[in-house]
Amino acid sequence: MQPSYLKVFLTFARNSLIRDMSFRMNFVLQCLSSMSWAAMNWGLFKIIYRHTGEIGRGTGWHENEFFIFLGTVWIVNSLVQTFFMANAEEFSELIRTGNLDFALLKPIDTQFLISFPRVNWAQVSNGILGVLLIIYSMFKIYSQDPEAAEIGTAGVMSKKFSWIAIPAFLFFVGCGATVMYSVMICLASTSIWFGRNQNLYNFWFYITNFYRYPMEIYQRGGGIGMALWCTFTFVIPILVVSNIPARILAQPLGSPWKTWEWGLAAFAIVASLWSLLASRWVFRKALLSYRSASS
Template sequence: MNVRRYGRVFREFFRACLVEEMEYRSEFFGNVISSFFGIGMALLTIQIFFYQTDRLGGWTYGEVLVLLGVFNTLRGCIDFALRPNMPRLLEHVRRGTLDYVLTKPVDSMFYVSFRHLVFWRLIDVVLGFGVIGYGLYVERYVPSVADVLVFLVVMTASFLLIYSLWMMLMTTSFWVVRIDDLSFIFDSFFETARFPGSMYRGAVRMVITYILPAVLITNTPALALLGKWRAWAALAALVVSLLFLWIARRFWRFALRFYTGAGG
């Protein structure tokens, strides 16, 4: 895949979606207010937890705030670029309109993943970084340059892992087109990453750590910013995310063989 070419394609998607969204400015600003309300409720929930204890799964109040900020930042990225597109794949397969995507001079997996963007969700990214900063202030910790670099690496790995897992889930729509909301399954999985992995016990903890690594998605970047990273763990996160991306790509190409199109 030509990176520069697809960078230009993404810029065109970006421009077209921005123009479209600015046509409904009142709705845009209403959604922004909704984002502020959502992060406020999340902060209140954490505050309630810490009325009863001084640690949550071994994490202090400031550390959990950093974790919440990471979660909100990733969710903003998801809602900006992935959520507007993934459910549409199910409709493309169901209605046979994927034919039009496959005939375009652009990679089909790239097109169905990033064609539609929702800009107001970027406020969640900004609010997420704000909560991260507040958490670091509460924790009285200033990240080093190495901390920030590792954080950027593992955040990239986390986004790639989220994308790969969701893409694989939605690709199953080639066989199970009658399932109306595969995204609900992904949302349930992602919500477990809102809290420290050490909160969970038994089989649940094993699943979200080793099988569907939700813990890696948010806990690893948060620990990196708190200076509690290990080089091998950051490298492992990147390797795992690239492995899942490769699997998602292979699965997509395999699934296309079973697509029968509008006339099938």
């Protein structure tokens, strides 16, 4: 009999919520701590924008546009940390202790079973913060009087908001989360070969560091920058994760999308499908090398 994946997932989510709620103070502290990291990040850019009007000349990433970008990063991050992070760490641990045996025995897809058992509800707080930041920044951008904007900071054009942007944004955030999930599963799978992957979190932090900024900063950075841009767009497609949805809402250039922007969006869809398949392949390949441990 085919198990109902949705029901299983909902049970996981419910169990995790019950667990989180039994340590309520801890839950609140976790929320606060992840939100204060976000606030610090926001503070850094608030300070940077005291000294400059834009990040990258002519890119259109002015303060409000950039905060939409930042909000998008927070949302994707919060999705990753809510649903995948703890599970990937647990997966490494299962391999080390040999408890993966039990997961392999269960009559359900193993990748599903190790990907979703724990939902870290506290990390949702960051996503909510991201949504609030985006709404606030959008409000500031679109409420700008077009004529005043024309006279004010150079390059600011009046932007028109279309409601299609919202479902498109959500769709591409979904694509982004898929890409991040795939990268994480690939990373976690490596612990089958290495025995233990203690640096998983570090490595994750170092990789995701690249998607926290608009990709223009690499494109204009000469040879190394272009190499980085190519690597993190086409090999490990994490740049499209944040850039596409943020561009949809922020419209940094103010004008209708250009061909390359459409192309990149189409690529993001392909990339998320492709990386999902790749992660599936890596996961299966890794499982073949699994030799259990302990008793």
